[in-house]
Amino acid sequence: MEPTPFQIGLQAVLFGILASVAVIGALVTITRRHPLPAALSLIVTFFGLAGLYALLSAPLLAILQILVYAGAIMALVVFVIMLLNVQDSDLPVNENVGKSVSLALAAIAPVLLIFLAVIGKLPGESTLANTPVPADFGTIEVIGKFLYTNYLFAFESVAVLLTVALVGVVILAKRRI
Secondary structure: OOOOOHHHHHHHHHHHHHHHHHHHHHHHHHHOOOOOHHHHHHHHHHHHHHHHHHHHHOOOHHHHHHHHHHHHHHHHHHHHHHHHOOHHHHHOOOHHHHHHHHHHHHHHHHHHHHHHHHHHHHOOOOOOOOOOOOOOOOOOHHHHHHHHHHHHHHHHHHHHHHHHHHHHHHHHHHHOO
């Protein structure tokens, strides 16, 4: 079933809104001096990404983005920030944040323009847009089988890495208290 022009227009508007939320949240994250507002704006970024996943017909990824990243991991990050009890006097003074962000954007802009120019000159229509999606695409069963058969070592390695990082942060925080 082909989408109507209204559905395509609505998807484009929703994509613009959600992408803007994600990008603005990311910019606020990197420009905050104190880590707590940065962590909270990162949560906004995660919600924007979850919305983008939902638009891409990946509801499992959208739900996992909210539950795992915006929920569990960010709760852990906020807990560690509160445990460390960072004061404004402990933070370095960086008055050139706007200048740094502007320089970074100025450096990225030519690369983005070249990328868009190359994409515009590619021959023919994209075959990915016309490829039918399987009925079981994105289901928990398919993703679980794929994750635990093809990427089991990487999955377990990330779990161990996150556990070691958490233990290290708690040890550092206890040493300081």
